[in-house]
Amino acid sequence: MRKNIIIAIACFLLIDSVFGQKTKGQSKLELLVVNLKKSTQVLGPQVVLADVAEITGPKKLKVDLGRIIVCPQVPPPGESMEISLRHIKLCLVKAGFKDFVKLKGPKMIRVSTAQVEINKAFLRENYANLKRSIIITPLFFINGN
Numbered sequence: 001m002r003k004n005i006i007i008a009i010a011c012f013l014l015i016d017s018v019f020g021q022k023t024k025g026q027s028k029l030e031l032l033v034v035n036l037k038k039s040t041q042v043l044g045p046q047v048v049l050a051d052v053a054e055i056t057g058p059k060k061l062k063v064d065l066g067r068i069i070v071c072p073q074v075p076p077p078g079e080s081m082e083i084s085l086r087h088i089k090l091c092l093v094k095a096g097f098k099d100f101v102k103l104k105g106p107k108m109i110r111v112s113t114a115q116v117e118i119n120k121a122f123l124r125e126n127y128a129n130l131k132r133s134i135i136i137t138p139l140f141f142i143n144g145n
Helices: 002-029 059-066 085-095 120-133 139-143
Strands: 032-036 039-042 053-056 069-071 080-084 101-104 108-113
Touching: 032 059, 032 085, 053 059, 069 080, 069 085, 080 085, 085 101, 085 108
Parallel strands: 032 101, 039 108
Antiparallel strands: 032 053, 080 108
């Protein structure tokens, strides 16, 4: 009799530990909260969730969630468009995040494209020129020797 009670308690603890960990893991995933912005400005060429929302939760999942493409093409520079909350929900369903994300925010998000897109080649050239123009003063001049 006593042996049966000990075995029953051991089985209960084993089952609880196995299923309890899954429940705890799922609750961690549900901590992803997406707060949608009313409006935002993007550089392009596409709009991702990180552009239109602030995401809170575990870092790895935030990065994965932020990379979801909400709109594959942005409007021309200086123009805007609207993205609906319903469309963002559909994107989350396609990406497999539907059950783990809580969405908050307006029903429509205005996304505008920046008037001037920053050219990476232009930045690299200016950075190289800046590096050439910096003169490194030898240490003996600083010490007065």
